[in-house]
Amino acid sequence: MKKIAIVDIGSNTVVLNLYTKDREGLHLCSNTSNAVRLVSYIDEEAHHMKPEGIQAASNVLSQYRQAIDAYRPDCTFAFITEPARNIDNRKEMLAAFHEAGIDVDAISGQQEATYDFFGSRIDTGDIKTGNAFDVGGGSTELIAFQNNGIVEAASIPLGCVRLSRLPLEECTADDALHAFLEDHPKLMSIPSSTLIGIGGTNRAAGLVMNEMFHCGNTMNVQLLEQVFQHLKDNDPRYIDAVHKVVRSSRWPVFLPGLNMILGICRAYHASEIRISSGCVREGYILSHLPEESHGSAA
Numbered sequence: 001m002k003k004i005a006i007v008d009i010g011s012n013t014v015v016l017n018l019y020t021k022d023r024e025g026l027h028l029c030s031n032t033s034n035a036v037r038l039v040s041y042i043d044e045e046a047h048h049m050k051p052e053g054i055q056a057a058s059n060v061l062s063q064y065r066q067a068i069d070a071y072r073p074d075c076t077f078a079f080i081t082e083p084a085r086n087i088d089n090r091k092e093m094l095a096a097f098h099e100a101g102i103d104v105d106a107i108s109g110q111q112e113a114t115y116d117f118f119g120s121r122i123d124t125g126d127i128k129t130g131n132a133f134d135v136g137g138g139s140t141e142l143i144a145f146q147n148n149g150i151v152e153a154a155s156i157p158l159g160c161v162r163l164s165r166l167p168l169e170e171c172t173a174d175d176a177l178h179a180f181l182e183d184h185p186k187l188m189s190i191p192s193s194t195l196i197g198i199g200g201t202n203r204a205a206g207l208v209m210n211e212m213f214h215c216g217n218t219m220n221v222q223l224l225e226q227v228f229q230h231l232k233d234n235d236p237r238y239i240d241a242v243h244k245v246v247r248s249s250r251w252p253v254f255l256p257g258l259n260m261i262l263g264i265c266r267a268y269h270a271s272e273i274r275i276s277s278g279c280v281r282e283g284y285i286l287s288h289l290p291e292e293s294h295g296s297a298a
Contacts, residue, residue, distance in 0.1 A: 005068045007061065007078035007102055008281050011039035012137025012161050012253060013200070014057055016064045017281055018071050021289075025122065026282055032067065034060045035249030038083040039138035039161050049087045057093075058100040065101035079105040079284055081112050082138035082157060109155025112280055113141035116198045117150055119283030120276040124196050131187070131268055132196035134279065135260045137161040137253065141198070141280075142264075144187045152186035160201055160257030168232065168255060173263030181267060188268070194218075195265065197273040199280070200250070201257035206275040207245040212238070219273040221265045228258050 001022045008015040018030040041053025068076055078097075084090050084106040097104045107115070116134045124132075128148045134141040136159040144151040158176050166172045181188055197206070197219070208227060209219045230238040232255065242254055265273070 002075065003071060003073040004285055005071055005073040005076045006281050006285055007064055007068075007076075007104070008284075009038065009057060009061075009078070009080035009083065009097075009104060010137055011082050011139065011159055012037055013249070014038070014060045014064075015281070016067060018067075018073070019285070021285075026285065030067075030071075032064070033247070033249070035247075036060060037137065037161055039159075042083065042087060047086050047088050049083065049089055049093050053083075054093050054096045058096050061097055061100040061102045068102075075285075075289070076102075077105075077284060077288060078102045079107050081107060081280070082109070082136065082155070082159070085109065086157070107284075109139060109141065109157075110153050112139070113143050113153035113155050114150060115280045115283030115287060116141050117143045117145060117153060117283065118286055119278035119280055120196050120198050121148070122276070122278035122282055124274055124276045124278075127194065127196060127274065129190060130192035130194065130196065131190060131270075132198055132276075133261075133264050134197075134199035135159055135201040135257050135264075136199060140260060140264070142181075142184075142187050144190050146190055151189060152184060154180075154184050154187060156180045158260070160253035160260060163256035163260055164253050166256075168259060170259070170263065170266075173260045174266065177263050177267050192268070193271045195268060195270045195273050197261070197275045198278070201253075201261065202273065202275050203277075204246045204250055204254060205258055205261060208238075208241050211241045211245050217275045219275065221262070221271055221273065224258070224265075224273075225262060228255070228262060231255055231258070 004019040016032040020027045041050045129146045132143040138159045143153045
């Protein structure tokens with residue numbers, strides 16, 4: 001049995017997961033998450049990560065370094081997603097992370113989407129052809145796949161943290177999505193009424209849906225639209241449900257994330273979302289263990 005640690009530096013949160021791995025797959029032992037909202041520290045016009053953002057993430061990594069050392073894993077991985085993609089001081093930021101005790105891999109949007117798909121195979125591998133997506137803090141990953149192979153995997157730099165700065169209207173997500181999908185026609189080449197939802201935004205939406213409608217791991221899109229409208233109208237029953245089951249650090253970006261999820265469902269004419277427990281972290285691990293097969297579940 002292997003012990004594995006992985007750090008995921010995202011646009012919204014910095015996550016440390018500790019796993020064991022045996023013949024049956026990956027088993028999550030511990031999950032620690034800090035809402036740094038790193039993407040909010042980017043000067044979008046200058047494409048520059050502010051020193052305060054680098055320091056905030058480095059402080060969390062120093063804490064995680066101690067936890068990793070105590071766990072004594074056989075393998076340790078760390079990666080950063082969208083916040084590192086379009087900034088002019090990426091090398092400086094990665095050097096600061098190294099000083100904090102963790103070497104970090106800066107992955108591209110296509111890589112992130114690919115790892116998302118590999119991670120989703122853990123529990124949605126029975127859906128061999130279709131479409132999957134992950135709404136993150138600063139970006140959204142979209143994947144079209146056929147016979148368990150990727151047709152196209154791509155990333156749009158729009159997620160729940162960036163959307164939280166914009167008006168909460170359908171067109172806020174829809175216009176950007178439609179323009180992106182026009183440039184990536186392969187993403188729309190495989191019709192599917194059921195989408196695979198990956199990542200924390202989908203899981204948070206699923207928790208609320210399960211609290212309200214006892215729906216398990218599948219979200220009905222019409223009911224999800226009702227939840228969105230009730231939350232927009234400040235319905236106390238729905239707000240209480242969010243506060244009950246969703247981490248408080250995610251409350252400010254929950255509605256913008258839900259808006260993006262619904263925009264994707266409209267674009268694909270989807271009627272339901274199957275939520276995967278696996279995501280980019282599991283996909284990254286499975287892709288970096290030499291004995292693993294990318295296309296199979298753990």
